[in-house]
Amino acid sequence: MKKTTGTSLPGNRGFPWKTLGMNEEWTRLQPLLRPGEKLRWAGRPDPGVRFAPADKFMVPFSLLWCGFAVFWESMAITREGPFFFILWGIPFVLIGLYFVFGRFIYKKRRKLRTVYGLTDSRAIVSTSERSFQDTSLKDIAIQTVRSRDGRHTSVFFGSSRNPAYQNTGLDFLNFGTAQGIGFFDVAEPEVLSRELDQVR
Template structure:
């Protein structure tokens, strides 16, 4: 894991103090959304495999029907069942979080930086079932944010995501500093 403070330093404003920094825990793979999405992914794949098999054994299949089915099998197996976890793990390795005396900052990779003034936005805090990991979503949170941190964000590319800290292992320290800033 990288040093979050070093990654955040270039994004701090003059006079701004970094109070807390961290990264998402790469050991956390599942989230509440997966209670719905894992069974859905398996059903998607099962239907796509069945449909592809059915059209390929049909008496007069069109040549493109099995190819069309294989596209859905590939999407189901390669992304919905397995690939999204790989995408999520890669994103976690490249993401750092920072809480300053005025802002919450998320740096993903080398180019994507998002921030929000902490005092201007409500914060939805959720503790994971393990009681250790914490998720903080700044701004409006609702059904539209359910797929966040699931690996499925690629299916809503035009929608802006709220600033959020996911799967934070040092939740107590984060919440202590967040309460201090507010």
């Protein structure tokens, strides 16, 4: 598996990156920079990190949900219950399977195509060549959370409370909740922390 790290460069970020042999993260973010803006750090989330802090609650809940849904559906089928009961149980089984398995597949696929960037004025999250979110670093809350082993860090921009489902594969459940953006499961946290200290 390709090791996922962040990189930072000193000096002028206006040089032609491909000529300098810069990595794909820097190349992806270059077109997003505004005139005069300097990119201080670029990196990716580590796809090898599967669990978020919220999963200590989500995993037991997911297993209970999926187990009950499968039990309901199997009872409805084996006891030849009303056809409506069989149909009624199918969505709950599918939701349960997504809770237990699907969200981790979705989360890994999303991580593999996500790039993070920290400039002298913005935090940028690019999820594809054509899609990105950003937030100004001026007058916003920045919260940093290290993993227990100290090998990864997550940074939350613009929100004093972290929405419960962020980085769980269930992020869509935060719909309508005021939130900022985040860098999740970044390896080599010292590099990112140093650059954050420079722009705060």
